[in-house]
Amino acid sequence: MTSDLTWGRPRPERADAARNRQVLLDTARTLLAEGGPGLLTMDLLAERSGLGKGTVFRRFGSRAGIFQALLDDSERDLQREVLSGPPPLGPGAPPADRLLAYGIARIRFLARNQAVARATLDGRQEPGARRPLSAIHIRVLLREAGLTGVDVDVLAVQLTHALDGPMMLQVFGEHAPDDPPPTARLEQGWRYLVERLVGPVGDP
Amino acid sequence: MTSDLTWGRPRPERADAARNRQVLLDTARTLLAEGGPGLLTMDLLAERSGLGKGTVFRRFGSRAGIFQALLDDSERDLQREVLSGPPPLGPGAPPADRLLAYGIARIRFLARNQAVARATLDGRQEPGARRPLSAIHIRVLLREAGLTGVDVDVLAVQLTHALDGPMMLQVFGEHAPDDPPPTARLEQGWRYLVERLVGPVGDP
Structure with missing residues (x-):
């Protein structure tokens, strides 16, 4: 297990975290509407949300x-x-x-x-x-x-x-x-x- | 996917396959009785049954x-x-x-x-x-x-x-x-x- 302290950058503000979460969910819904579940990958979600793969991975863990x-x-x-x-x-x-x-x-x-x-x-x-x-x-x-x-x-x-x-x-x-x-x-x-x-x- | 033909050795006789299956299941039950589910891994099952990891993997796919x-x-x-x-x-x-x-x-x-x-x-x-x-x-x-x-x-x-x-x-x-x-x-x-x-x- 990795402690929170070892993440590469400081823990974001709570408001930022909530906003990121909402951006990711909205982007995920857009991708689903465009191409169904098959289109929704960690990589594309990161790219389209502009939030980076690390953020997507830490937030959701897996597809x-x-x-x-x-x-x-x-x-x-x-x-x-x-x-x-x-x-x-x-x-x-x-x-x-x-x-x-x-x-x-x-x-x-x-x-x-x-x-x-x-x-x-x-x-x-x-x-x-x-x-x-x-x-x-x-x-x-x-x-x-x-x-x-x-x-x-x-x-x-x-x-x-x-x-x-x-x-x-x-x-x-x-x-x-x-x-x-x-x-x-x-x-x-x-x-x-x-x-x-x-x-x-x-x-x- | 790998075709059957590319496996390293010829397909065993049906009777052999049935016998191997029984040996693997019996060995698995012995391991379970000895140490519970935690003890039962693909590697140990292969070792204890004397049947090789390839056979175990082909037979069961996963733990x-x-x-x-x-x-x-x-x-x-x-x-x-x-x-x-x-x-x-x-x-x-x-x-x-x-x-x-x-x-x-x-x-x-x-x-x-x-x-x-x-x-x-x-x-x-x-x-x-x-x-x-x-x-x-x-x-x-x-x-x-x-x-x-x-x-x-x-x-x-x-x-x-x-x-x-x-x-x-x-x-x-x-x-x-x-x-x-x-x-x-x-x-x-x-x-x-x-x-x-x-x-x-x-x-x-």
Whole structure:
């Protein structure tokens, strides 16, 4: 491990770091829009952002790290809606309604960000390391629902994985032209899980 | 890519290949028993099996490949029981009973092979690439159960991921000393999913 002190230049100001991060994410999104994930390499990102390869490498570590940073950045909007947006996605609705709303929002989020989400899987994957929003939110709602006869912590892990990126990407990937749209199939599937496992849901 | 013809020696006989494979798997299991996954490297496996690094590399590709081969080899017994063993794990019981029995058998299989399963996750992970037995078996049983009001193919993918290696390893990994044994929690969780999503189950 290299200590921070051994980096070749002084640690940048926090404001600079935040600005660099935003420049890199914006440039990455531009490259994605221009040519898809295949175009997005560490070298080209450095060149186009004008920020140098060292900065890109220190910020993201690997190519998969760029995609993970893009996905995390986009997920912040979803997180804000869950924490303080209107119900049923935000607080104020019964747990089963909020679970259904969260699943639908997450399915649509992953559908919009499919190429990026797929590219994050190229790197090393730690089980459970990368879905803190789903894992925590689902666990809290299940506890709130007051289910009996089931270990809600295990159920929360099971449901998190049943709603997880790899699961959805598999359904998107196996999609045949004659099938109904995969988001609709996934949303219907999630509704079935919530209604059967947690309880009846009001209007979506 | 290198063509087969450019390998340094002629392609071995099929019987030789099968024998080499068995020698490598047996040696790998011995190393695991001696020192755990950390001891199992390509180099030591070559040295201890007396088969040369080229053979080990061609056979497994990477260190994660060794662990995947070990897991696949162990899974063959489970597969045999599912295809032709006594019910309810084997044929001849109602679909819900067979689903419950399969989940319990898979949870116990992963619990026994936990260190190996965890080590397979170190490599690149393709969504859905590595659980053909679960994916196919769960889909067939759900179709047989004749569920209505749900897309059984989506439900099969969701349940496969809810029973998947990474999910279980997360529960094993988060296990606290005061908790009930993780296999019991997982088995109870799987029973809850099957009974709620598929239908009542007879004696396990």
